[in-house]
Amino acid sequence: MAKTNPFEFLQEVREEANKVTWPTRREIMISTVMVFIMVFVASIFFLIVDSVLHRGVQWVLGIAG
Template sequence: MSVSPGKFLREVRAEAKRITWPTRRATLVTTGAVLAMASLASLFFFAVDQLIGLGMRQLFGLGG
């Protein structure tokens, strides 16, 4: 089955017209939510890492 390049490009253009892009506000809200969740996750993993490090130092008597 062969499709001509012209027909392919027309179909791509028709599909591109059907795309519904998010509004600026929706994009900003979603970006803010992603940044907030990434920040919370980084704080959580930092705290867990510090607790594990403290436990290891206590267990093995390393450091001050």
């Protein structure tokens, strides 16, 4: 591996950064909304699973709920 001088390295980094395709504002908004929807769906799912497991453990242990 050859050592390059720092200025060449920074030039190469800048060239590579120019090749990056950045998402549009619309793509970012759609992705953000989808993440919030999936977080909401997952939280509802885990709420239901937690409630079922809670009642199951109470039933197995004979604890009045």
